[in-house]
Each structure stands twice: as structure tokens, then as C-alpha cells.
Amino acid sequence: MKDEQQREQRLRQALSALVDGEAHELEVSQVLARARGHDDVKARWARYQLVSAALQAGGQARLEQEETPPPPAKASAGPWSFAAAAALTLALTVLLRTTGGESAVPSELAASPATPPAAFALAGAFEAGFQPVALGGRSDADRKGASLLRYGEASAWVSPATVRGATQRHLQTLMRRHAELNMLDSAGALVPAVRLVALADAP
Amino acid sequence: MRRRAPLALRLCLGGLIMLSGGATGAEATAASGRAWLEAMAAALRANAYEGVLSYARDDAVTELRLVHGHQGSAIYERLSRLDGAPKEMLRRGDELFLLGQEDEALPPAAVPRVQHPVTNFGDVPETYQVQLGTPVRVGGRRAQHILVDPQDATRFAYQLWLDEETALPLRMTMNYHQGAPVEVVQFRALAVGEEPPEAAFALAGQPVHQHPVAPAQAALAHGSEGVALEALRWRIAWVPPGFQLLAEVADQPVMLRLGDGLATVTVFIDAEVEDEPLAAQHGPTAAVVRHLRHCDGRPHQVTVIGEVPVGSAERIAQSLHCADPPS
Amino acid sequence: MALAALEYPSPEAGADQALLKRALAGDHHAFDLLALKYRPRLKHLVMRTVKSVDDADDVVQDALLRAFRALPSFRGDAQFYTWLCRIAINVAKSHVTHPSRRLMRDAEPETEVPELTQFGPEHDLASEQLQAVIFSALQALPEALRTALTLREFEGLSYEEIGHLMRTPVGTVRSRIFRAREALDAAIAPLLEDNGL
Numbered sequence: 001m002k003d004e005q006q007r008e009q010r011l012r013q014a015l016s017a018l019v020d021g022e023a024h025e026l027e028v029s030q031v032l033a034r035a036r037g038h039d040d041v042k043a044r045w046a047r048y049q050l051v052s053a054a055l056q057a058g059g060q061a062r063l064e065q066e067e068t069p070p071p072p073a074k075a076s077a078g079p080w081s082f083a084a085a086a087a088l089t090l091a092l093t094v095l096l097r098t099t100g101g102e103s104a105v106p107s108e109l110a111a112s113p114a115t116p117p118a119a120f121a122l123a124g125a126f127e128a129g130f131q132p133v134a135l136g137g138r139s140d141a142d143r144k145g146a147s148l149l150r151y152g153e154a155s156a157w158v159s160p161a162t163v164r165g166a167t168q169r170h171l172q173t174l175m176r177r178h179a180e181l182n183m184l185d186s187a188g189a190l191v192p193a194v195r196l197v198a199l200a201d202a203p
Numbered sequence: 204m205r206r207r208a209p210l211a212l213r214l215c216l217g218g219l220i221m222l223s224g225g226a227t228g229a230e231a232t233a234a235s236g237r238a239w240l241e242a243m244a245a246a247l248r249a250n251a252y253e254g255v256l257s258y259a260r261d262d263a264v265t266e267l268r269l270v271h272g273h274q275g276s277a278i279y280e281r282l283s284r285l286d287g288a289p290k291e292m293l294r295r296g297d298e299l300f301l302l303g304q305e306d307e308a309l310p311p312a313a314v315p316r317v318q319h320p321v322t323n324f325g326d327v328p329e330t331y332q333v334q335l336g337t338p339v340r341v342g343g344r345r346a347q348h349i350l351v352d353p354q355d356a357t358r359f360a361y362q363l364w365l366d367e368e369t370a371l372p373l374r375m376t377m378n379y380h381q382g383a384p385v386e387v388v389q390f391r392a393l394a395v396g397e398e399p400p401e402a403a404f405a406l407a408g409q410p411v412h413q414h415p416v417a418p419a420q421a422a423l424a425h426g427s428e429g430v431a432l433e434a435l436r437w438r439i440a441w442v443p444p445g446f447q448l449l450a451e452v453a454d455q456p457v458m459l460r461l462g463d464g465l466a467t468v469t470v471f472i473d474a475e476v477e478d479e480p481l482a483a484q485h486g487p488t489a490a491v492v493r494h495l496r497h498c499d500g501r502p503h504q505v506t507v508i509g510e511v512p513v514g515s516a517e518r519i520a521q522s523l524h525c526a527d528p529p530s
Numbered sequence: 531m532a533l534a535a536l537e538y539p540s541p542e543a544g545a546d547q548a549l550l551k552r553a554l555a556g557d558h559h560a561f562d563l564l565a566l567k568y569r570p571r572l573k574h575l576v577m578r579t580v581k582s583v584d585d586a587d588d589v590v591q592d593a594l595l596r597a598f599r600a601l602p603s604f605r606g607d608a609q610f611y612t613w614l615c616r617i618a619i620n621v622a623k624s625h626v627t628h629p630s631r632r633l634m635r636d637a638e639p640e641t642e643v644p645e646l647t648q649f650g651p652e653h654d655l656a657s658e659q660l661q662a663v664i665f666s667a668l669q670a671l672p673e674a675l676r677t678a679l680t681l682r683e684f685e686g687l688s689y690e691e692i693g694h695l696m697r698t699p700v701g702t703v704r705s706r707i708f709r710a711r712e713a714l715d716a717a718i719a720p721l722l723e724d725n726g727l
Contacts, residue, residue, distance in 0.1 A: 016707060051664055
């Protein structure tokens with residue numbers, strides 16, 4: 001009896017995987033073989049699909065009614081915030097599937113910071129082997145004003161542990177000048193403009 | 204509404220399909236990768252699109268909004284930070300504006316121009332190997348993965364994920380050679396469609412400090428004869444493979460622009476400041492400060508800033524020397 | 531600016547492939563499962579044209595039968611659902627303009643007519659009650675299960691992609707999604723009980 005229950009469970013799991021196009025060939029055959037003359041399998045399939053369609057259709061409607069969730073927290077030194085990503089996947093769907101009515105209002109730059117935007121989830125950029133990890137490696141010791149340096153793959157402390165404020169500010173000015181020149185010379189390429197606009201404010 | 208890709212893009216991709224049929228595997232792959240990148244460059248110019256993208260480097264993530272369109276044949280673009288202090292780049296044809304808070308104003312400076320655009324994936328130099336990765340899904344879209352490999356550790360590598368349908372880049376990273384990413388640009392949301400109205404590119408009201416940046420056609424700036432001559436007496440003995448001198452401005456500070464079409468380095472040579480020596484890597488951008496003596500014996504500060512590993516920036520700085528033989 | 535968002539391929543587009551392959555090879559039951567999947571959506575679609583629920587059922591059944599016959603001509607370059615929609619819309623229009631025209635099911639005996647399963651009218655996507663139950667059950671799920679299902683249904687990520695994000699093996703992803711679906715299925719079962727499902 002227990003074997004039968006396990007078989008049943010495996011079949012239902014195969015059915016679930018088939019909904020997502022993730023069932024193995026053999027499983028597809030088993031499901032189809034079982035579906036012949038067994039309306040309960042087809043009924044379960046129909047219910048799984050119903051749930052799936054309802055989630056996708058209802059998700060958009062619901063989000064349009066709900067409050068905008070808060071913007072994602074800046075990633076700390078560590079993996080991308082998975083919980084934040086999961087919580088915000090719904091918000092991404094809304095933006096992507098909303099058509100019409102969105103007007104590109106020019107930003108009103110005022111003295112106060114811009115209103116946080118509607119949250120957008122990670123777009124889930126994945127490829128085999130990709131690990132969404134933090135970039136660079138600023139540890140606590142770094143935060144005194146220097147950066148962890150890398151030569152190829154090796155990491156080494158070279159810079160002084162502290163840097164004078166005047167040096168920092170001058171460097172910031174030159175880095176901004178460099179970024180500005182890149183943008184001017186880029187004939188409209190995206191990344192140089194992104195770097196310039198995203199450049200952190202002077203400390 | 205699905206926008207048809209411009210003819211140039213379709214021809215590019217059509218050529219891509221033909222190429223992969225005829226050439227040898229490796230050649231076809233390399234040619235195909237470059238064709239994809241050319242198609243991307245064309246797509247970024249020709250399409251009208253709007254999106255939100257995240258920019259991540261070190262441990263910071265910034266979100267930006269991008270609106271890109273055309274007025275007539277001129278490209279109009281608006282890129283705005285969505286968090287932190289407000290900051291915007293506004294491009295209206297040949298006009299460029301950097302919009303920010305009062306205290307971010309930069310003094311206008313002579314702007315050196317270069318003959319060939321930088322960060323131009325449409326023309327990747329031969330010093331990089333271009334490979335096609337496997338198609339994957341990015342943000343729910345099928346995307347073509349492309350690797351641009353410098354083949355040594357003196358420069359960064361790039362990876363791009365191009366939307367299969369539009370060739371627009373959905374995600375781009377800059378990586379250490381065979382190593383971890385230093386920078387990730389990724390669209391969180393993207394829509395391609397009708398041209399935005401002109402109002403989308405209007406200059407915002409007060410209070411805003413506008414810093415009009417000189418248009419692309421500005422001529423190469425030079426100081427007086429004496430200063431220009433002095434600038435030319437500097438020589439750089441080492442640059443990363445493929446790098447060339449793109450432009451120089453004989454001013455105070457002297458600015459030398461180096462690049463290979465993908466990455467750029469600016470060398471500032473200044474006789475009037477003395478910062479602490481340092482070497483640092485801020486995400487994709489290395490910064491090195493060293494002090495050298497010029498031909499006349501005066502100390503100069505050399506600041507090397509660029510999108511190269513810090514070791515390369517250090518090496519450039521150390522290789523700077525006086526052109527005159529010692530007397 | 532009224533931009534049209536990119537037409538992201540729906541998560542199920544890739545999911546149709548296994549069944550479609552077999553349906554194209556003549557497997558009636560594979561086609562039946564696809565028909566069961568899309569029937570509610572097609573019904574919604576044709577309701578805009580035919581106005582009556584009974585007529586909508588007839589039109590959808592007719593469209594599915596026609597689709598089965600036309601399978602050899604399905605090139606696979608468009609999404610299967612999009613192809614079904616076109617057929618359904620044409621049948622709906624024809625039904626409105628020529629209501630007396632015979633439907634497929636009344637066609638000549640030698641026409642191959644597969645047996646397509648139909649369940650009751652409770653399979654209605656617009657049912658607010660059904661959606662409310664589903665979302666309530668979704669919120670009640672343990673976080674890992676809810677996240678796995680959400681990433682699959684809303685983001686259209688593959689099991690492998692979800693595994694990367696959640697740092698778990700694909701087998702665990704599969705199991706979590708299955709358990710999440712079972713829980714939601716148990717929640718809606720009472721609503722569909724009358725139909726014998």
C-alpha cells in the first residue's frame with residue numbers, strides 16, 4: 001500500500017513538473033499512460049493549470065490595488081538579498097505587463113532626495129554556474145577610506161589604511177572628470193553614462 | 204505593440220545567420236559574437252525604449268531610470284538616479300546636460316575629443332577574443348550570452364546578455380580576467396515601443412544647476428605654446444595591450460586620454476597639488492596617485508584613473524617619464 | 531508615453547513543448563492535456579464575441595477540434611497558445627456571422643474527432659472567490675514553498691534558475707513547487723467539489 005502511495009506521489013510530482021515543462025521524457029510517458037482512462041489525473045492537471053493561470057492573472061490585478069512595497073535595501077557585502085528578491089518578484093510582473101498609461105514625467109530635481117521608486121525585483125539573470133555574490137570585497141577594515149586592492153586574482157593591501165579628506169575629495173573630482181569625458185567620448189554608449197550618473201556623491 | 208527591429212539590425216542578424224552557416228566553427232563564433240555586438244550598438248541607437256536598471260559595484264547598488272528616443276534624427280536620452288541625491292544626464296542631440304545639486308557643479312574645463320568613440324562594443328579591438336555563450340534566460344527573456352575576453356590580466360573582461368529579439372543588452376558585467384565581476388548593469392524592467400514625446404526630455408524647473416557639457420564637435424583644446432610643449436615632453440612607456448593615446452589637453456592639469464575602444468584611462472599631470480600617494484580600485488575604476496619629477500626637476504603629481512585593474516593603472520603611472528634625456 | 535511592455539514569453543510557453551511534441555506525433559491524450567490547460571482562457575477570449583456561455587463552450591470545443599486537425603500545419607514558430615487563439619477567434623467570428631454553419635463535431639463521420647475532456651463551469655478564471663482562496667493559500671505557505679512557486683509562476687524562471695537563486699538543488703526546487711501546488715490544490719478543491727473534481 002505504501003508503495004502505491006509513493007507511486008501516486010511520484011506521479012503527482014511528475015504532473016506538477018509537466019505543468020512547468022520540467023518533466024523528464026519518461027515521466028511524460030508515465031503521466032500520459034496514466035491519464036488514459038483516468039479522469040482523476042486529468043482533473044488534477046486541470047486544477048494545477050487553473051491555479052497557475054489564476055496566479056498569473058490575479059497577481060497583476062492584486063498588485064495594482066495593493067500599496068507599493070518599499071524599495072529594495074542596498075545590498076550589503078554578501079549575496080544579493082534573496083528574501084528581497086523573492087518578495088519583490090510580484091512588483092516586477094506588474095511593471096512588465098502594464099501597457100499604456102505610463103507617462104515619462106521628467107524628473108523634478110529638488111533639494112530633497114527623489115521619492116523612492118516602486119520596487120523592482122531582480123530580473124533573475126542566471127546562467128549555469130552564476131553565483132549572485134557581492135562585488136569587490138569591502139571589509140570593515142576597508143571602510144577607513146581605502147580599498148582592498150586586487151592584482152589579478154590575488155588580493156593585497158597596498159593603499160594606506162587612511163587617506164586624507166582633501167585627497168579623497170580631489171580624487172573624487174578627478175574621477176568625475178574621467179567619467180564625464182568617457183560619457184562625452186562614448187557616442188551614446190550606455191555604460192559610461194550610467195557610471196557617471198551613479199557615481200557616489202563626495203564624502 | 205511589438206516594435207519591428209530596424210532594417211539595419213535585421214540585416215545584421217541576417218548576416219549573422221549566414222555567417223554561422225559558412226565559416227569554420229571558431230571563426231563563425233567569433234564573427235557571430237562581433238555581429239551580435241554590432242547589432243546591439245545599432246539597437247541602442249535606433250530603438251525607442253524606457254527602462255529601469257540597476258548598477259552595482261563594490262557593495263553599492265543604484266537604480267536608474269532610462270528614457271531613450273529621437274526627435275527627428277537626433278538622439279534624446281534621459282538617465283536619472285532613482286535613489287540618493289538626485290542626479291541626471293540629459294542628452295538632446297548634440298547637447299548634454301548634467302543635472303544635480305548646486306554643490307556638484309564642476310568648473311568648466313577644456314574637453315579633449317577623441318577620434319574613435321570609447322566603450323564601443325560595435326568595434327571590439329582584436330586584442331579581445333569574442334565568444335558566444337549559450338542562450339539563457341534573463342528577466343524572463345531569451346538572451347544571447349557574449350564574452351569579451353582580454354586574454355590577460357591587464358584589462359577587464361566583459362560579459363553581455365543581449366535580448367534575442369531586439370539585441371538590446373539586458374545585462375552587462377565587467378569582470379576580472381577569468382574572475383569575479385566588478386560591475387553589473389542590469390535592466391530590471393524594459394519596454395520598447397513608441398517614441399517618447401519631447402516633453403519627456405524637458406529641462407526640469409528650479410532649483411537645478413545645469414552644467415552644459417561641451418558638444419561632441421568641440422575642437423581639441425590647447426593651452427599656450429609653452430604649456431603644450433611641456434605636455435608633449437611626457438612619455439608613457441607602458442600601456443595595456445591595444446591601448447593608444449586618444450587625446451591630450453595641455454592645460455592645468457594636463458590630461459592624457461588612453462584607450463583601446465572599450466576601456467579608457469585618463470592621466471592627470473598636475474604641478475600644483477600634492478595628495479597622498481595611493482592605489483585603489485573603486486569597483487571598475489582604478490585610481491593611482493604617484494609623484495614624479497619632470498624634466499625641469501619640478502615634482503608633479505600623476506593621477507591615473509581608468510577602467511582597468513589597479514595593477515595596470517600603477518604600471519602606467521610608474522612608466523611615465525620625462526622625454527628629454529638627462530642632462 | 532504609452533509604451534507596450536515587451537511581450538515576455540509566458541512561463542508556460544516552454545512548458546508546452548513536451549506535450550506538443552507528442553500531440554504532433556498523434557497522441558490524443560497529450561493534446562487533451564493541452565486542451566484542458568487552455569480551455570478556460572480560450573473561453574474567456576471568445577466570450578467577448580459570442581456573449582453566451584453555452585455558445586462559448588461550443589465555440590471552444592469546435593476550435594480545439596479544428597486545432598487538432600490542423601496540428602500538422604502548426605509550424606512551431608509561434609507560441610502554441612497564440613496559434614490556438616487565432617483559431618478560436620476565427621471560429622467565434624464565424625459562429626456569430628453564420629450561426630447555422632455546422633460545427634466540427636457535427637462533421638462527417640470519417641473525420642477524426644478526438645475525445646476532449648471537459649470539466650464544469652467552475653473552471654472560471656474570473657471567479658474572484660477562486661482567486662481569493664488561491665492567494666490566501668499562497669500567503670499561508672511556508673516561505674520556501676511560496677518563494678519557489680512565486681519564482682516559477684510570476685518570474686517564469688526554470689527549476690535550474692530557481693535552484694541557483696535559492697541555492698538549492700533542482701530536486702528540492704521541484705519538490706517545493708509540487709508541495710506548494712498540492713497545498714493550493716487542497717485549498718480550491720472544496721470550491722470545485724460539486725463538479726466531482
